[in-house]
Amino acid sequence: MVLYFSGTGNTEYIAKLIADGLGDECVNLFDRIRTNDKSPLYSDKTYIICSPIYVCEMPLFLIKYLKSITFNGNNRVYFVFTSGGYCGSAKVQAKFFSIKKKLKCLGCAEFVMPMNYVANSRYPMEDEKVIYSKIADSTQKVKQVVEDIKNENKLKSRHVWLFETLIIAPFAPLWTKYKLTAKDFYTTNECVGCRICEKACPLNNIKTIERKPKWGESCTHCMACISKCPKNAIEYGNVTQGKLRYLLKDYVPVKSEEKNIL
Numbered sequence: 263m264v265l266y267f268s269g270t271g272n273t274e275y276i277a278k279l280i281a282d283g284l285g286d287e288c289v290n291l292f293d294r295i296r297t298n299d300k301s302p303l304y305s306d307k308t309y310i311i312c313s314p315i316y317v318c319e320m321p322l323f324l325i326k327y328l329k330s331i332t333f334n335g336n337n338r339v340y341f342v343f344t345s346g347g348y349c350g351s352a353k354v355q356a357k358f359f360s361i362k363k364k365l366k367c368l369g370c371a372e373f374v375m376p377m378n379y380v381a382n383s384r385y386p387m388e389d390e391k392v393i394y395s396k397i398a399d400s401t402q403k404v405k406q407v408v409e410d411i412k413n414e415n416k417l418k419s420r421h422v423w424l425f426e427t428l429i430i431a432p433f434a435p436l437w438t439k440y441k442l443t444a445k446d447f448y449t450t451n452e453c454v455g456c457r458i459c460e461k462a463c464p465l466n467n468i469k470t471i472e473r474k475p476k477w478g479e480s481c482t483h484c485m486a487c488i489s490k491c492p493k494n495a496i497e498y499g500n501v502t503q504g505k506l507r508y509l510l511k512d513y514v515p516v517k518s519e520e521k522n523i524l
Contacts, residue, residue: 263305266312269484271510272375283408318350369417444477452495459487
């Protein structure tokens with residue numbers, strides 16, 4: 263069973279390619295997270311957990327949710343991470359999670375995908391050439407990962423140094439709490455009150471009031487709301503003005519039955 267959460271499509275894309283290659287079930291955790299559905303999971307096959315990387319780790323809300331549910335059936339698990347280029351200490355995080363849930367971790371795979379984090383002033387958004395190159399390289403890499411999983415090989419990823427974990431472990435929760443806030447999100451006059459942003463938020467942090475979205479205090483900076491707005495009517499302070507919004511579906515054709523998915 264392939265499990266995934268995805269904000270702007272990168273992790274979903276890799277998860278579905280892996281599931282297709284394995285002929286396995288692919289489960290989007292989005293609705294389960296939004297509704298706090300903690301019903302047990304069951305799989306005869308090895309679990310494959312696919313996650314984006316936020317603040318050098320798996321998103322804290324995602325790992326918290328995964329810890330709250332029961333994994334029945336097969337007791338083995340692989341982890342697949344998608345990032346802009348650095349997965350931090352997610353590998354260590356995955357190992358500790360596996361121990362806590364009494365699962366046997368068979369390794370991690372890391373995929374470098376296009377950057378979606380438009381709400382930052384440090385790095386510019388990537389141009390089309392870089393985006394297509396990253397998608398192509400990751401698509402090719404999926405083939406080897408699928409073969410390794412079929413053969414029950416241990417997935418290999420880069421070594422995580424102790425100093426990385428010692429820095430990231432206390433840093434990530436603090437950064438998430440104080441920096442990944444929604445207070446700077448706002449809409450321009452282009453907003454038509456379509457509520458797509460509200461429906462796209464995994465944390466139910468957006469409520470439409472008088473046809474305008476209002477952000478609450480729970481935010482993970484997944485960039486789903488700002489990137490999925492059909493009118494580019496959402497901004498984050500003065501950081502995002504004039505910047506490209508990224509969605510994987512704008513670069514990879516989607517199946518006809520998927521076109522209406524947010």
